[in-house]
Amino acid sequence: xxxxxxxxxxxxxxxxxxxxxxxxxxTGITIAVLAGVTIYALATMDLAGVNVPRAVSDTLxxxxxxxxxxxxxRLSVADAFVEIVMTxxxxxxxxxxxxxxxxxxxxxxxxxxxxxxxTNVVKGLVALIRAIPTxxxxxxxxxxxxxxxxxxxxGLSFHSVAYLTKAYAESFEDLDRGVIDxxxxxxxxxxxxxxQAVLPSSATYLLSWTFLRFEMNFANAVAxxxxxxxxxxxxxxxxxxxxxxxxxEVGLVTYFILATAILLEVAAxxxxxxxxxx
Amino acid sequence: xxxxxxxxxxxxYHGAARALDDVSFSVDEGExxxxxxxxxxxxxxxxxxxxxxIEPSDGQISFAGxxxxxxxxxxxxxxxxxxxxxxxxxxxxxxxxxxxNVLHGRLGYKSTLAGMLGVYTREEKRKAFEIxxxxxxxxxxxxxxxxxxxGQKQRVGIARALVxxxxxxxxxxxxxxxxxxxxxxxxxxLSDICRDWGITLVISLHQVELALRYSHRIxxxxxxxxxxxxxxxxxxxxxxxSIYGAEPMLARQAG
Amino acid sequence: MFSAQADVFVRRRNNSVFFFGLLGAVTIGSIVLTQYxxxxxxxxxxxxxxxxxxxxxxxxxxxxxxxxxxVKLLETVLxxxxxxxxxxxxxxxxxxxxxxxxxxxxxxTVCARxxxxxxxxxxxxxxxxxxxxxxxxxxxxxxxxxFLGSLGFLTRAFMETIDEVGEEAVEALKATGAxxxxxxxQAVLPSSMPQVVSWLLFMIETNIRDATLVGFLTGTGIGFLFxxxxxxxxxxxxxxxxxxxxxxxxxxxxxxxxxxRVIL
Numbered sequence: 066x067x068x069x070x071x072x073x074x075x076x077x078x079x080x081x082x083x084x085x086x087x088x089x090x091x092t093g094i095t096i097a098v099l100a101g102v103t104i105y106a107l108a109t110m111d112l113a114g115v116n117v118p119r120a121v122s123d124t125l126x127x128x129x130x131x132x133x134x135x136x137x138x139r140l141s142v143a144d145a146f147v148e149i150v151m152t153x154x155x156x157x158x159x160x161x162x163x164x165x166x167x168x169x170x171x172x173x174x175x176x177x178x179x180x181x182x183x184t185n186v187v188k189g190l191v192a193l194i195r196a197i198p199t200x201x202x203x204x205x206x207x208x209x210x211x212x213x214x215x216x217x218x219x220g221l222s223f224h225s226v227a228y229l230t231k232a233y234a235e236s237f238e239d240l241d242r243g244v245i246d247x248x249x250x251x252x253x254x255x256x257x258x259x260x261q262a263v264l265p266s267s268a269t270y271l272l273s274w275t276f277l278r279f280e281m282n283f284a285n286a287v288a289x290x291x292x293x294x295x296x297x298x299x300x301x302x303x304x305x306x307x308x309x310x311x312x313x314e315v316g317l318v319t320y321f322i323l324a325t326a327i328l329l330e331v332a333a334x335x336x337x338x339x340x341x342x343x
Numbered sequence: 344x345x346x347x348x349x350x351x352x353x354x355x356y357h358g359a360a361r362a363l364d365d366v367s368f369s370v371d372e373g374e375x376x377x378x379x380x381x382x383x384x385x386x387x388x389x390x391x392x393x394x395x396x397i398e399p400s401d402g403q404i405s406f407a408g409x410x411x412x413x414x415x416x417x418x419x420x421x422x423x424x425x426x427x428x429x430x431x432x433x434x435x436x437x438x439x440x441x442x443x444n445v446l447h448g449r450l451g452y453k454s455t456l457a458g459m460l461g462v463y464t465r466e467e468k469r470k471a472f473e474i475x476x477x478x479x480x481x482x483x484x485x486x487x488x489x490x491x492x493x494g495q496k497q498r499v500g501i502a503r504a505l506v507x508x509x510x511x512x513x514x515x516x517x518x519x520x521x522x523x524x525x526x527x528x529x530x531x532x533l534s535d536i537c538r539d540w541g542i543t544l545v546i547s548l549h550q551v552e553l554a555l556r557y558s559h560r561i562x563x564x565x566x567x568x569x570x571x572x573x574x575x576x577x578x579x580x581x582x583x584x585s586i587y588g589a590e591p592m593l594a595r596q597a598g
Numbered sequence: 599m600f601s602a603q604a605d606v607f608v609r610r611r612n613n614s615v616f617f618f619g620l621l622g623a624v625t626i627g628s629i630v631l632t633q634y635x636x637x638x639x640x641x642x643x644x645x646x647x648x649x650x651x652x653x654x655x656x657x658x659x660x661x662x663x664x665x666x667x668x669v670k671l672l673e674t675v676l677x678x679x680x681x682x683x684x685x686x687x688x689x690x691x692x693x694x695x696x697x698x699x700x701x702x703x704x705x706x707t708v709c710a711r712x713x714x715x716x717x718x719x720x721x722x723x724x725x726x727x728x729x730x731x732x733x734x735x736x737x738x739x740x741x742x743x744x745f746l747g748s749l750g751f752l753t754r755a756f757m758e759t760i761d762e763v764g765e766e767a768v769e770a771l772k773a774t775g776a777x778x779x780x781x782x783x784q785a786v787l788p789s790s791m792p793q794v795v796s797w798l799l800f801m802i803e804t805n806i807r808d809a810t811l812v813g814f815l816t817g818t819g820i821g822f823l824f825x826x827x828x829x830x831x832x833x834x835x836x837x838x839x840x841x842x843x844x845x846x847x848x849x850x851x852x853x854x855x856x857x858x859r860v861i862l
Contacts, residue, residue, distance in 0.1 A: 252451020
């Protein structure tokens with residue numbers, strides 16, 4: 066029984082869109098290219114003498130230890146809690162610094178508020194900042210500030226600024242041009258328009274995006290704790306796994322990080338829903 | 344001396360036909376002038392050239408004896424405080440309350456800092472409240488604007504223009520989005536404002552019958568130039584159909 | 599006329615004071631807690647620019663490292679692409695089983711969301727460090743870490759896509775009496791493909807950045823190379839690494855955007 070003919074015909078009759086051929090072909094080609102590259106990558110991957118089957122079984126055993134036998138050793142539960150708060154503190158700092166700078170840059174990057182030349186420069190700057198991975202930013206600043214929380218916060222803030230600038234600018238651009246025109250017609254200055262119309266209208270979006278970034282920054286702060294010696298639970302994770310090889314403690318730390326991240330995610334969803342009502 | 348004078352005002356956009364073609368007319372203080380014409384005839388462009396929201400390509404515009412065309416930013420802002428503007432889509436900050444939107448009209452008079460922070464004097468707030476009372480909106484003073492009906496929003500827009508203490512108000516199709524009943528209410532308000540407060544009104548409309556009923560003077564546009572400039576009485580049926588082209592219904596309304 | 603409670607100006611001012619006060623308190627609290635040195639931060643910020651201007655650029659000798667760098671870059675890019683594509687398969691499966699339009703039972707939605715959430719919130723660093731124990735410093739470690747890290751995001755992204763796109767197509771076909779697997783494969787999947795590919799490209803871009811971090815920790819790819827130069831104070835070579843990375847990332851983004859324009 067041939068289903069395909071009537072199925073497709075049924076789709077077309079109901080007006081369900083049939084993607085035009087060029088798009089379909091391009092999609093197919095893209096998938097094919099990606100698959101091809103993947104196969105090539107896997108085939109040519111340098112296994113560096115690793116005995117894969119044994120490594121896999123070892124890893125599975127390690128996961129077992131990590132997830133099913135967490136214990137406190139060098140770190141008590143209270144210690145871990147404090148470390149989490151420290152990491153959150155770093156995340157707060159980089160988010161706040163990022164938001165403050167991003168407010169200005171976002172205004173300059175919004176096409177309904179600034180001339181095209183300026184918004185292009187801002188967008189280019191943002192793209193450039195985002196192209197450099199966070200770890201590299203942190204290490205660059207660690208030359209001047211030493212490895213630690215200070216360098217981490219500064220380094221993290223670059224991506225915070227870039228991400229929030231783009232998000233803020235798009236929120237600002239959402240404001241109807243007419244409202245801005247109306248206030249210009251009363252003789253208001255640019256700053257007055259920003260504070261009296263642009264910011265109040267986009268406030269809820271700004272908050273939403275900022276909290277989202279805070280969520281991401283928590284994960285980043287954990288990573289910088291592990292890779293760049295910043296304070297917080299990331300550093301403990303690094304030590305437990307790379308120095309003490311205590312997988313059970315790794316498990317404890319991992320659970321703490323997971324729990325915090327999930328809590329933040331839930332809070333972000335709630336906040337978004339609440340702000341949407343307003 | 345006329346309050347508003349336009350001399351040979353022209354506006355061309357790149358390549359396209361002229362939006363405004365050698366437009367000249369003057370408006371005296373206290374006049375109620377309606378600009379009519381089909382869409383694309385240049386009505387909106389004309390209004391926005393008057394307060395330089397759009398820059399004319401050529402010609403002279405003067406308001407209260409002062410040439411608008413050459414003004415620098417700060418002086419332009421000062422002139423704009425004396426010219427109110429009302430829009431088809433009201434252009435209110437929806438999330439803010441009625442009273443806050445009305446007081447936006449005072450921003451041009453305030454220092455940048457005071458305006459940014461929304462610090463208004465008691466006198467300004469009192470005036471805003473009085474205007475809202477006159478327009479029948481005092482009960483809704485603290486309501487968010489997105490909770491209002493179209494007609495109410497437009498009245499807030501009018502209040503915002505009035506609180507500027509303007510000598511002239513430009514109205515860009517103020518009733519185009521409203522139903523006939525509400526349109527009449529708005530037109531009545533505008534007419535009262537003109538008569539009782541002595542504020543000059545320049546309104547662009549496409550409802551010819553309303554223009555005929557309320558205005559002292561009608562200026563009709565077609566393809567960027569003036570086809571008729573005179574009293575409502577002089578606007579005959581033939582004139583109307585020649586302005587609007589083949590739009591018999593409007594012509595019938597006017598006749 | 600202006601009752602104090604209803605007076606919106608008073609209310610706004612109070613709200614602002616409360617909000618900014620709270621924000622200020624949290625910020626200052628964080629500064630104290632993390633012992634962030636504000637002064638040192640600002641000074642370092644300025645110092646870094648001076649240092650950068652005088653040290654952080656490639657010189658003649660650095661270009662000799664270029665072949666090494668390019669090899670590692672290729673390794674990183676290949677690792678990112680393959681990890682993303684391989685992760686897409688289970689993610690798509692999970693998304694299909696959990697999406698409202700194609701699931702067999704609502705229970706699977708909860709499962710899919712839970713699994714997705716788990717993987718999305720697991721720190722990438724944890725995966726990398728644990729994997730390194732058994733797989734040591736091989737590209738396989740980086741690959742697996744990125745693979746595990748991509749599962750969470752892709753699952754949710756795909757689920758959202760299928761939810762959005764699936765509804766109309768499913769409705770249309772249900773009316774013809776078609777069976778679920780047919781609906782899924784003949785309508786939902788083809789309709790979602792463009793957006794799925796778009797997400798894939800996005801994840802690849804993200805993974806290249808994460809690959810630098812993972813590489814730094816696990817001794818693979820371009821992150822490792824940067825670490826080597828950095829620790830040996832060869833800042834000129836390190837800067838070359840950064841430049842090459844930037845070019846690669848921007849190049850990939852340009853290609854992705856071009857592809858998106860055509861397929862979406």
